[in-house]
Amino acid sequence: MSCSFCTPVSNTILKPNRNPLLQNCSSLPRRRTSLNRTRALLSTTKEIILKEFHERRALKIISGLQNFDRENVAAVVTAADKGGATHVDIACDVDMVKLATSLTTLPVCVSSVDPAAFPAAVEAGALMVEIGNYDSFYEMGLTFSPDQILNLTKETKRLLPSVVLSVTVPHTLSLPDQVKLAEQLEEEGVDIIQTEGGKCSAPSKAGILGLIEKATPTLAAAYSISRAVRIPVMCSSGLSAVTAPMAITAGASGVGVGSAINKLNDVVAMIAQVKSIAESLDLSTGDISILRKTSLGYNHRESLNQ
16 A cells, blocks of 8 residues: 545546535535535535445556656556546645646545645545555554544544545554454545555465465455445555456455556556456446546536536
């Protein structure tokens, strides 16, 4: 998981200072009828963003919480868009959000462990926020306790009560403690629980056996947590085209893939890898493209123009 922190929305619809997911934004309509329309739009937007999760077919491509390399982020976003992903996850940075939304209509998720950074990213066009992707912090010897994560969650919900919120449960906790934290996060109103574990796995075998070994910790977490909560679970960290379908079988509603894509040096190779994972999940790029246009594009344009 990285520490950075969904049918798609057109750039022309959610412009800076026009994002309806900011509940307290001064530009939101003030008349009762307009407020009712805004509430309906917020509800519809959230439902659409979560649609693939409820259908257990979400695929989120992660560029990395500390990845501010515009060329690499652009390549990852393009690969997600062209390869058949349903969501893309980038660093919580306004410039990165603007870059991503200029390249794709996929819902953009931003990752961070600083709730104060989220509103500006949402204002710029992000539709989903993630407390998680902790890998870069683990490399510095930093870990996160359940209390810290719960406090970050409460603060994020206070700032952005209407925005889809995903929270990663650290693999540094024991499996029972991961389950307990997931249950507490559900009580706090989190929309998605994300698992991790790839960093703590050291495969002893090469090839397919090694891929399965690497995914074991996050698969185990997805299996256990999905049976303890009612909200969607996203299995992430250490996954590949071989193990992504296993995550869904284990109980996950979607998968998150980062280093298998963002560590590649060529956008063509990235697209091919995303396609391979999407095909393993039986995702259709054609269906996703149609969904982007009909669900959020035209319908939301009409709503905002009323």
